Amino acid sequence: MTSTVDRPLSGDDRAAMVRHTLEREVPGGIGICSGQQVHPGRGDRFPLHDPTSHALVTEWPDPGREGADLALAAAVEGFARWTALGPAGRADALRTAAQLVEARAGDLARLETLTTGKPLRDTTAELRAVVTMLKFYGGWAERINGETLGGAGSWHAYSLLQPFGVIVAVTPWNAPLLTAAANGLPALAAGNAVVVKPSEFTPASTIRFAQILHEAGLPLGAFVAAPGLGATVGAALTTDRRVGKVVFIGSVSTGRAVASASAAAGIPSILELGGKSANVVFADAGLDDAAAGALSAVFSGTGQSCQAGSRLLVQDSIRDKLLDRIVAGARVLRVGDPLDPETELGPIVHRAQYERVRELVALGVAEGARQLADLPLPAGIATGPMRTGNWCTPVLLDGVAADHSLEHTEVFGPVLAIDTFSDENEALARANGTEFGLASAVWTRDVARAHRFASAIQAGTCYVNCYKVGHPSAPFGGFKSSGWGRASGRGVVEEFTQSKAVWVATQRTAPAFPSLDRQR
16 A cells, blocks of 8 residues: 555644634534524533544534533524424425535535544545435425324314424434435424534534535524534533433444433433444455455545444455455555545544454454454554554455454454355354344345345345445334434334324214213
8 A cells, every 4th residue: 555645744733624624614603503603611621633643633622511401502592583484484495504504614624634644545435425405305394294094983183293392313423414414304304403412533624514504594593513522512402401302423332321311301202322343245246346345345535434334244265366356456546645535445533443443343353353454544643743643554364253342342443354155144143243223235146035035134234246326215223222213214204203193073973972962
């Protein structure tokens, strides 16, 4: 591998560039934003570091419970304004937002890259997905209706689909803008106001998104960005009785704690949690495509993806042929400055996650897995000013058995756990042998096998001869410990609305108590 950076900036210069971008894109700083003015907090200050150098960019004050109250008060008022627009007005605002985001996609992608370390090629693709969502849900806003109910006898019966009011979405640091859109836009289309609490590590793009949505015609408070710490802002938002529903995207342990606390307050939730997705390659697969797919499945986004194909199960008869291709492919992946359009792997978003990835790799080796290739950092990074960043080259660990930790532990980094199987029954047992069930894939030319496997796999998504494709028309969510509820697809209407039955008498009927009728 060679560096994509000719003359990389020093850590301080890089931090200054990120700071300048933040000042330009989010001039009010980090704080509660209901669409226009930013209200900074007054609590403990939280540091933001540049992922490529770990240099300090800035510090921002946690808004705390006071900020959460401000956000919810704004959303309650925003819900009334958003409702008053009616379906057609809401559709127009979302479609206008699609045009604005599309026009500013370059700046938004750059902001996301600078604050997350995710390669520009990835954030650019994510912005295209956000535009698609805005257009899709703009169309849905006028098509969310109840139905006329048959068999009602002497009544006219129908149902209404009505919003909850305020939806709170707690989003992660790996794809802040994408997840804010994926979970906030269907809720908006259904008529709700939305409060998004982004990760404290990556708050900027959500604030900018709130401002653009307001510019597009969403009233103040319809979409509120509420950055802050989980123990303060997050805890207050997810347990306040003004909230109709909570959406959480993150780890299993935190998600369960959030769901428990929300349920105790009488608030339902949607959870999208961790994954340990199996990527299964049968002997009849196209090996070149399967190898490229396996590399993309786990290494895109530097492995920081809940649906990463982090377990590769290979039929034993093709093991050597496939792994030779995968090792060769991993060697040429471009690790470098995430602002370089040619870069394919950037740094880990923050230092604590970087250390966790290193610890889990060491644990995998200690338990008996064998690292297939030594892939050093490019010289421009290893010896240059970015050497202090959160860099991790692709890791390929072979021989990760069913009882190894890496078979069951989500790494959330560029680490591929590899093992073999002999037949279809064993492959299915291994694929289903974890507590997770978010995504999966099968590579085969046997159409019948592909459908059998897709039906039997215990996961919310199964890819056949591909990986990580999607559209808001398709459901996305987890089985088992990977969560419950769906944030896209037809079922999302039910997630973000409450159904109401209406009964209208069309003729006078006999009273339940005849004695009352005799008094008329």
